[in-house]
Amino acid sequence: DAGVIQSPRHEVTEMGQEVTLRCKPISGHDYLFWYRQTMMRGLELLIYFNNNVPIDDSGMPEDRFSAKMPNASFSTLKIQPSEPRDSAVYFCASSLDTSNYGYTFGSGTRLTVV
């Protein structure tokens, strides 16, 4: 099992540019989560999907952030336009369910907006 695959591993972009982060969950996992981690705020849930449907996006900071899951094996998190305060590590995770099983995280995308 290849685990949760995220790309790119690192992204450096200029303020105002569009950034797209990608995630391939573990096959068979019905839940996909996008998290953001910073030193100040720790791990924050941005949005999660169940069977490709967004269930809770209340953690999405603002309209500049959007996420899609067009099929069971692919999800994107887009930031447009990006700002320096978006600099963080973005993790994608997948799980069989929300309560009884832990999550498997991808290696993360380290985003730096300059």
Added chain:
Amino acid sequence: RKEVEQDPGPFNVPEGATVAFNCTYSNSASQSFFWYRQDCRKEPKLLMSVYSSGNEDGRFTAQLNRASQYISLLIRDSKLSDSATYLCVVNRGTGGFKTIFGAGTRLFVKA
């Protein structure tokens, strides 16, 4: 007050020592509990689930105290490779699903 609270540490212990971390949670409706481990600049990885009856996995023991609303992680015979940040995770099942990650406790095991 945060919904899940951990002592940030750091805990500095010698190899072979026993070390314990506690994590408190405020929502009594919380239903499931986990410990994750996160190495520096890596992703969190599931260490173990925490069951009401307590559970053990090798040198690691996790316990849940619902009455006092805390979970604990005990590491026996610490190894250098145990150095990491340990995250407490609580799932709130009612009032809408929500998984809360604690801020983590840093552990340094020294030779």
